Amino acid sequence: MTATEHNHDTELADSSKSHHHSDPHHPHVHSEESLRRVINRLSRIEGHIRGIKTMIQESRACPDVLVQIAAVRGALDRVARMVLDEHLTECIARAAHDGNIDSEIEELKAALDRFLL
Numbered sequence: 001m002t003a004t005e006h007n008h009d010t011e012l013a014d015s016s017k018s019h020h021h022s023d024p025h026h027p028h029v030h031s032e033e034s035l036r037r038v039i040n041r042l043s044r045i046e047g048h049i050r051g052i053k054t055m056i057q058e059s060r061a062c063p064d065v066l067v068q069i070a071a072v073r074g075a076l077d078r079v080a081r082m083v084l085d086e087h088l089t090e091c092i093a094r095a096a097h098d099g100n101i102d103s104e105i106e107e108l109k110a111a112l113d114r115f116l117l
Contacts, residue, residue, distance in 0.1 A: 034086050038079060045075045080115065 052068045087108065095104035 030086060030090065032083075034090075038082055038086075041079050041082070045072055045079070048072050064084065109115065 048068065049072060052065060052072065055065050055068065092101070092104055092108070095101045
């Protein structure tokens with residue numbers, strides 16, 4: 001196990017009911033269940049990408065590889081949707097409650113501009 005993997009595992013093991021990001025603008029607090037769902041999906045995507053790498057190494061047919069790449073793109077889009085949904089229901093709602101909705105919306109717009117390129 002690398003130090004990075006150990007640190008990541010330690011962070012996950014040390015997390016309580018929620019996860020906080022250290023952002024100076026606002027706290028991001030996500031439920032353990034939400035984090036688990038996203039991490040599980042990303043782990044499956046990671047495995048799928050390793051499978052594509054193996055396909056390339058084995059000189060599999062290009063159309064087959066492209067189909068698998070398309071599947072990964074779709075899976076990443078679904079993870080992005082999960083993150084966005086969580087952000088809208090948790091972070092934006094919290095910002096509205098805390099009175100800093102304008103800065104939260106601006107930050108989301110900037111992120112979406114980069115994401116939607």
